[in-house]
Amino acid sequence: MRQVQAVMGRALPLLGNDIDTDRIIPARFLKCVTFDGLGEQVFADDRQQANGQHPFDLPQYQGAQILVVNGNFGCGSSREHAPQSIARWGIKAIVGESFAEIFFGNCVAIGIPCVTAGSEAVAALQALIQTQPQTEVILDLITLQVQAGNWCAPIYMGDGSRQMMLSGSWDGTGQLLSQVEQVKATVAKLPYLAWSC
Amino acid sequence: MSQGTLFDKVWDLHTVSVLPSGQTQLLIGLHLIHEVTSPQAFAMLHERGLPVLFPERTVATVDHIVPTQSQARPFGDALAEEMMQALERNCEDHGITFYNLNSGNQGIVHVIAPEQGMTQPGMTIACGDSHTSTHGAFGAIAFGIGTSQVRDVLATQTLALAKLKVRKIEVNGTLKPGVYAKDVILHIIRTLGVKGGVGYAYEFAGTTFEQMSMEERMTICNMAIEGGARCGYINPDQVTYDYLQGRDRAPKGAAWDEALAWWQSLRSEADAQYDDGVVFDAADIAPTVTWGITPGQGMAVNELIPLPETLADSERAIAQEAYAYMDFQPGSPIQGTKVDVCFIGSCTNGRISDLREAARIAQGHHVAEGIKAFVVPGSERVKQQAEAEGLDKIFIQAGFEWREPGCSMCLAMNPDKLEGRQLSASSSNRNFKGRQGSASGRTLLMSPAMVVAAAITGQVTDVRQLSRSEQ
Numbered sequence: 310m311r312q313v314q315a316v317m318g319r320a321l322p323l324l325g326n327d328i329d330t331d332r333i334i335p336a337r338f339l340k341c342v343t344f345d346g347l348g349e350q351v352f353a354d355d356r357q358q359a360n361g362q363h364p365f366d367l368p369q370y371q372g373a374q375i376l377v378v379n380g381n382f383g384c385g386s387s388r389e390h391a392p393q394s395i396a397r398w399g400i401k402a403i404v405g406e407s408f409a410e411i412f413f414g415n416c417v418a419i420g421i422p423c424v425t426a427g428s429e430a431v432a433a434l435q436a437l438i439q440t441q442p443q444t445e446v447i448l449d450l451i452t453l454q455v456q457a458g459n460w461c462a463p464i465y466m467g468d469g470s471r472q473m474m475l476s477g478s479w480d481g482t483g484q485l486l487s488q489v490e491q492v493k494a495t496v497a498k499l500p501y502l503a504w505s506c
Numbered sequence: 507m508s509q510g511t512l513f514d515k516v517w518d519l520h521t522v523s524v525l526p527s528g529q530t531q532l533l534i535g536l537h538l539i540h541e542v543t544s545p546q547a548f549a550m551l552h553e554r555g556l557p558v559l560f561p562e563r564t565v566a567t568v569d570h571i572v573p574t575q576s577q578a579r580p581f582g583d584a585l586a587e588e589m590m591q592a593l594e595r596n597c598e599d600h601g602i603t604f605y606n607l608n609s610g611n612q613g614i615v616h617v618i619a620p621e622q623g624m625t626q627p628g629m630t631i632a633c634g635d636s637h638t639s640t641h642g643a644f645g646a647i648a649f650g651i652g653t654s655q656v657r658d659v660l661a662t663q664t665l666a667l668a669k670l671k672v673r674k675i676e677v678n679g680t681l682k683p684g685v686y687a688k689d690v691i692l693h694i695i696r697t698l699g700v701k702g703g704v705g706y707a708y709e710f711a712g713t714t715f716e717q718m719s720m721e722e723r724m725t726i727c728n729m730a731i732e733g734g735a736r737c738g739y740i741n742p743d744q745v746t747y748d749y750l751q752g753r754d755r756a757p758k759g760a761a762w763d764e765a766l767a768w769w770q771s772l773r774s775e776a777d778a779q780y781d782d783g784v785v786f787d788a789a790d791i792a793p794t795v796t797w798g799i800t801p802g803q804g805m806a807v808n809e810l811i812p813l814p815e816t817l818a819d820s821e822r823a824i825a826q827e828a829y830a831y832m833d834f835q836p837g838s839p840i841q842g843t844k845v846d847v848c849f850i851g852s853c854t855n856g857r858i859s860d861l862r863e864a865a866r867i868a869q870g871h872h873v874a875e876g877i878k879a880f881v882v883p884g885s886e887r888v889k890q891q892a893e894a895e896g897l898d899k900i901f902i903q904a905g906f907e908w909r910e911p912g913c914s915m916c917l918a919m920n921p922d923k924l925e926g927r928q929l930s931a932s933s934s935n936r937n938f939k940g941r942q943g944s945a946s947g948r949t950l951l952m953s954p955a956m957v958v959a960a961a962i963t964g965q966v967t968d969v970r971q972l973s974r975s976e977q
Contacts, residue, residue, distance in 0.1 A: 331936070340586060411650050470668075476527075503761075
């Protein structure tokens with residue numbers, strides 16, 4: 310499986326706290342049996358209201374690979390359609406002040422690292438890529454740093470999730486399945502599994 | 507680090523292994539699935555040639571996309587019909603129990619599992635839906651997951667997770683008249699914020715929760731996720747056991763006695779250690795309504811919409827966004843705000859006790875002119891029970907529409923949607939921008955009783971005033 314040790318590319322700033330998954334992908338686009346095509350629908354309503362001025366539509370951010378957000382990004386619904394739509398638009402990593410928990414887990418499960426940085430660092434990076442959108446940003450999961458030109462700041466990612474990225478074990482099914490005997494042993498130990506259901 | 511809490515005990519009992527990443531491989535005792543977040547998970551299994559490891563530990567129903575007017579098949583919406591057929595096929599192929607429409611057991615996934623006695627203390631429960639936290643009302647550890655994780659549970663009955671911290675949220679005392687479980691949880695979220703619970707499980711403790719029915723406790727735990735906490739729970743007690751006894755899937759006979767002893771052993775110890783704690787006084791809680799675009803932007807109904815300078819620095823930008831989106835003036839009252847649509851239902855407030863209270867208040871009144879008001883029972887059983895009690899007739903006489911069960915306008919994946927800038931008084935759980943089906947639609951969250959008060963008067967109304975002058 311693909312190891313994720315660093316992500317390099319241009320970055321896209323998306324300002325604001327508490328951006329929920331209904332905004333990332335409105336519920337009407339959840340009427341689907343595959344994730345194909347969701348990249349076009351990402352932030353559909355916000356983009357329509359911004360009339361071409363939404364960061365995902367601005368020409369200078371086309372082809373960006375790193376999304377830079379503020380606090381509690383991805384709160385609300387557990388829909389994996391949200392990170393899927395962001396990823397299918399072209400984003401490979403997200404830097405932010407903080408992430409909602411289910412969204413974070415969904416990103417890890419599809420190999421998209423979400424790393425946090427201090428609010429001043431995030432604001433500085435957002436300002437930098439607003440004024441110089443062509444800047445190459447390097448997000449390094451080994452040294453835990455984000456770099457943009459001469460600017461650099463520390464980043465953080467929980468150890469378990471970071472190891473899954475570095476080792477390429479973010480798609481956990483195989484690893485979980487390799488413990489099937491222990492799974493069965495745990496099942497046998499739990500009284501309630503024998504009672505009902 | 508927490509120790510001796512129900513969360514710690516249940517976590518330890520379900521730990522299969524510690525993964526090389528340091529995360530826990532956690533066994534999931536009950537897996538619930540629905541039509542929206544499962545089809546891609548089954549597709550991933552098919553691609554990898556993997557079977558469902560324990561099909562008897564997964565239960566399916568259909569709730570998000572179902573129409574609440576005509577449920578005749580095929581659905582008018584071809585995409586909804588395709589999702590429905592995918593779920594029917596996947597359940598049949600893998601031997602998974604499916605509570606389909608007209609089975610007598612269909613409904614919102616977080617309504618049907620408790621009402622059938624599937625949800626029990628000490629279980630781990632996962633579902634591709636963030637409101638899975640609801641099941642914590644029984645002393646289960648229950649949380650929402652995404653589709654790749656649904657795949658993992660289907661294939662392995664386990665998940666890779668980092669252990670959460672535990673915050674004890676105590677509320678003590680008796681609630682004032684007109685104050686409901688919904689007001690309590692909106693008050694907690696308003697105080698601790700929408701991201702206050704990130705990284706935590708919330709243990710709800712104290713005499714206020716002890717006095718609540720199971721359905722009220724479900725309303726509380728349901729919205730833990732709106733406070734950022736992936737799961738919330740309440741220690742099981744006699745109220746829990748009395749609710750469970752005799753339900754279809756609850757243990758019976760000797761197993762019941764065994765279960766009771768096991769459930770009691772799981773309660774948080776008196777000397778348990780928590781990572782954090784907060785205490786509230788029930789007397790401080792008023793009927794609460796949201797004024798903004800996050801569930802944390804709440805206020806007592808008789809207060810004024812907060813001025814930016816009274817808010818924490820970190821809350822001001824989102825408050826400005828909210829004033830503009832909602833078209834509300836800071837410093838003005840919310841009472842008297844005209845509403846367009848009134849919705850009673852959802853996994854937060856679509857249970858029989860919610861409908862009984864709503865009907866009690868609606869009786870003898872009529873929905874104000876120009877207001878669209880509708881009631882969507884949480885399940886087929888809730889609907890049947892409500893009709894047996896004549897609640898449907900009370901609602902219809904009062905001018906409410908009486909619908910078929912489903913998630914409906916909580917998230918508007920079916921035909922029930924706001925139009926344009928309409929303002930909705932809603933018993934659901936999210937007031938996000940565009941949440942109820944119109945990109946510019948607006949939502950005020952409140953208790954079902956307050957939704958009825960809004961429907962009758964056509965404006966945001968303190969249900970306590972209605973009680974005095976009109977009941």
